[in-house]
Ligand SMILES: CC(=O)N[C@H]1[C@@H](OP(=O)(O)OP(=O)(O)OC[C@H]2O[C@@H](n3ccc(=O)[nH]c3=O)[C@H](O)[C@@H]2O)O[C@H](CO)[C@@H](O)[C@@H]1O
């Protein structure tokens with residue numbers, strides 16, 4: 001199994017190009033199933049999750065052609081199967097995103113239950129309830145969600161919890177329903193907005209994207225389109241935290257500061273100087289040690305759970321005590337134990353981590369347990385004295401494009417060890 005070796009101590013300095021957002025490209029690829037013509041998706045990041053999603057659509061019979069300009073041309077017309085099998089869904093929860101489009105466009109879907117994972121139980125009851133409200137008949141049997149429908153009918157749906165992929169699944173399905181659907185308590189994440197913009201470019205009529213109420217006027221068909229995926233705010237935030245932890249200066253380009261308000265505010269509290277342009281963010285720490293910050297995760301526009309692990313790492317070497325409260329997932333502190341192996345002082349109390357910053361960490365072999373946990377371990381390795389080896393880096397490849405090359409270009413001493 002591949003590992004990443006980091007020899008810590010170098011400040012990150014320079015420019016890094018940000019890739020397209022994982023959590024936007026996956027629903028957008030799923031949305032292509034709704035069209036009756038080819039769709040071209042641009043700014044596609046080279047990620048393991050994207051490869052898995054392309055394999056999933058390919059197995060259904062969808063034709064996908066990747067060109068060398070980070071574009072994927074998707075032709076849904078040759079589709080012949082409506083099944084998302086367990087062996088693919090278990091490696092990538094986002095496979096659940098094919099459920100809504102399949103049932104809306106073809107009246108049938110069979111999608112494996114994603115099951116629990118390292119960060120919590122992650123049920124899909126809201127996806128199912130939303131599709132049932134639109135008129136689908138849904139059964140869960142033998143580990144599969146089996147859905148059938150004639151043409152879906154618009155409905156008013158109040159989500160019990162704010163769910164990103166749940167909102168996306170129901171929104172996609174509603175685009176082809178007869179009549180109007182209103183989704184209340186909808187997720188407002190920039191990736192949900194990006195999906196809505198892509199669907200509208202395909203002929204959908206969605207209003208209210210980016211607010212808690214989505215109104216979707218159903219249309220007869222969705223047509224082809226060409227769409228560029230939003231930059232990845234979590235990748236951006238991860239590099240900025242790396243700069244803050246190492247006392248460096250990094251400009252992230254090809255990104256969008258307006259999707260990162262809560263994260264940038266916390267970095268400023270930690271002592272970073274931030275400047276932004278239309279498509280770049282620069283963080284300058286001027287060699288200073290960060291100050292500890294308190295963070296409470298919650299749905300957008302609040303602080304994102306996908307940046308929690310990285311701020312946990314920052315607090316480990318910060319001045320003072322930082323308290324991190326995770327309210328979105330019930331078990332997202334698997335990285336805490338690994339960080340203590342590097343010398344961090346972390347006390348866990350339920351969904352809260354109380355971190356007393358220490359002046360230095362020391363390198364050790366550590367194990368990644370999930371995507372953002374692995375990113376936080378790499379960040380900790382950048383400041384730890386000596387060698388840190390992060391094992392199970394396949395988690396990081398799900399969501400970060402060429403992370404060791406990008407960090408290496410910023411001056412980090414980092415390389416991949418073949419498994
Ligand atoms: C591919 C993708 O976009 N993944 C993101 C998405 O995951 P995902 O869409 O899976 O996360 P959700 O927004 O659905 O989860 C939020 C909370 O709602 C609960 N819940 C969700 C659905 C449901 O039917 N019932 C239910 O109870 C979950 O257990 C969790 O406690 O949003 C998360 C929260 O911002 C991010 O961490 C993930 O990176």
Ligand SMILES: C=C(OP(=O)(O)O)C(=O)O
Nearest residue numbers: 023093094306371372399
């Ligand atoms: C939890 C994440 O992703 P997923 O929902 O794909 O597991 C993430 O991106 O941090």
